[in-house]
Amino acid sequence: MQFSTKIFSQADLRSSKLLKSSLSTLLSQNTDCLVLAYAKTDLDDFSGGKAAKVKSGLLSELDRLLGGSITHANVVGDLDHQQASTCILRAEKSWAASGVKAKRVLLVGLGDLSLANACNLHAYSKIAKAALKNLSGGSIQNAIWFTPSFSLGHQADFLAEEVRLTIQYAGDQAYRFGIRQPAMKFKAKDKADPFTQLTFAGNEACAKDLKAAVAEGMAIVEGMNLAKDLGNLPPNICTPTYLGKAAQGLTKKAGLKVEVLGLKQIQALGMGSFLSVAKGSDTPPQFIVMRHQGGKAGEAPIVLVGKGITFDTGGISLKPGEAMDEMKYDMCGAASVIGTMYATALMKLKKNVIGIVPTCENMPSGAATRPGDIVKSMSGQTIEILNTDAEGRLILCDALTYVERFKPQAVIDVATLTGACVIALGHVHSGLFSEDEGLVNALTKAGKASLDTVWRLPLDAAYHEQLKSNFADVANIGGRPAGSVTAACFLSRFTEKYKWAHLDIAGTAWKSGAAKGSTGRPVPLLVNYLLEQK
Structure with a gap:
């Protein structure tokens, strides 16, 4: 068109x-x-x-x-x-x-x-x-x-x-x-x-x-369109390696600076939580860093972080077989961040924007992480893994620690994180979690301007009680009650050094049934947000 x-x-x-x-x-x-x-x-x-x-x-x-x-x-x-x-x-x-x-x-x-x-x-x-x-x-x-x-x-x-x-x-x-x-x-x-x-x-x-x-x-x-393409591709093609190459292709197409870290580099960074998810797959993980330098030198960047699980079986906590094919869409957070970075570069936006994508598969195997295992995150916090199907937060938490080095103006992570958010909000609004009122207001306004809307959900301290572990600093799940909230609370433990918001797009990133396919959301929301930042 x-x-x-x-x-x-x-x-x-x-x-x-x-x-x-x-x-x-x-x-x-x-x-x-x-x-x-x-x-x-x-x-x-x-x-x-x-x-x-x-x-x-x-x-x-x-x-x-x-x-x-x-x-x-x-x-x-x-x-x-x-x-x-x-x-x-x-x-x-x-x-x-x-x-x-x-x-x-x-x-x-x-x-x-x-x-x-x-x-x-x-x-x-x-x-x-x-x-x-x-x-x-x-x-x-x-x-x-x-x-x-x-x-x-x-x-x-x-x-x-x-x-x-x-x-x-x-x-x-x-x-x-x-x-x-x-x-x-x-x-x-x-x-x-x-x-x-x-x-x-x-x-x-x-x-x-x-x-x-x-x-x-x-x-x-x-x-x-790029986000839709990546989401709709089958998981045997759109692997972590493919995502890395797709991001690198934007260097020539749009002038983005792209770096893709492999297994050894991820290990050297101490991303034990991320690697605990990747270890069950024969396909190696990738850690993608995309930079758009449109602002002044030294200007604090806005950082977007996208969950990139290119296929989610649930790991040892295996999902039911029905509709498991839709778990190829578990990388729609990554796809939307890559798509937003592409749009940002095409507009030559006068802002410094960084896109981060941790990507891997979540597969069951003899090498896979087990429920009950304890892993050490990049932040040094230990995590008791009670359910290997709560894997998105495990790769995001290390990415959220990694972005501290950029001294960001704000960080927004985007993830198809919880089925609980679909139950709460359906397919209309993406779930928004943040304790920063300015960030909440800006994202809400951008959602209304693009009709790619969000709805704020709580992050009260009381919900953190559900994440207590007898054997580690934190458990990776908090039980069935308020599942989307406790998932966001888990992520918040790794974001104390900057302004942060979490978007749960599990209900908005793709459609099921006869209209099955990626929606491209929340690219319009994120682009409108970036356009409004001074």
Whole structure:
């Protein structure tokens, strides 16, 4: 999917004086489809409803230019005042007399803008998805999206968020795993969407912001696509070694500095907790360090840490066989960090950002760690392993100790950590754990701006009681009650030297069932967070 911008000197539907020239300019563009949004008041004005005063609104002017096509659509009932309603008008002979070159006009309903919350981002997402659905899967190959028409009712400027969301949804719609990964190609779903080009049109007043938002949206889609690809690949291909090479490939593609530490280097660092998980597999572990140096020299970096279990059998604490194939997604935290680092580099973000990925398999074997074993973490704390299926926290804790060397501004770890978080929050919000109010507020705000949302869960000291061990400093599980909370509490013991937040994405990183596949979350959340950091 390709995205671009087009700026018109007088493209402003908020001014009736400029309405006619704006529409004429837009309709004169060679495009398969021009996308315009209209409000209930536009339809009332055109139809002679109670709100009508003079027929000089968007639909009335458009009707004149299109030789009565709007009138016909209204008579046959194709126009609706409901939010996210759509109507496609196809070129007629009468259009040419007005210099119209657009082959189609797609009208999208904004609904009643006088209603509370009519123009929030959730409403916009519904509207954008409805429009994009009409553009996809047919003979439309390119379209022009007239951005100001979607912003008529806004009291605040949501341009950047709206454009990024539109691109994000268009990218989701266009994603085809079988096409992006030819070796994995399969007949049922490897047909490409003909709709491949979306141009965002706007006026001179918003030109700078529009171009920036399109560039940011494109980077988010690239990051999400990479995260999806890595998550969807089978575990016999996407091994720890493959993840390391994928990260190294971003050096040439985006200019990231990447270092991959092997088994001996991990041993030399004293990462006994990480290695206790890796020892059951014949596939060696990797420790990936990615650097984006976009800020000033010496500026404290933001560090992202992603759980990279490329396949999780549960180890000796073997999982049930049902749906175990989905445990290839246990590296989605790693995939989202790699995807976010890719997006960050593509945007040339003026921040120092470091991505850390500890990655290995969790397999049962004669060499595997047993329940009851005690291991020593890089921090020096000893851990009694009561359940080898609680392995994500064991690789993350050493990574969280490792990042102390960077003297970070903030650290965010991302992990498909607990089934308990799925029970608590389902597939809507990612779980957010942190005791730093500034970090909580920033991540919550970024989640709302990207509609990749989070929900804060507790880290009260009382929950730490469940992690007590008779034989070590801490146990790796705290029993069934509050499982996602005690997992976060375990990680918090290794983060006392910096600001830290934990994202449990077990319920949001992938979908099961007929729609099975990686979602690319929380790449949009993390990118929006990074964009807002000063």
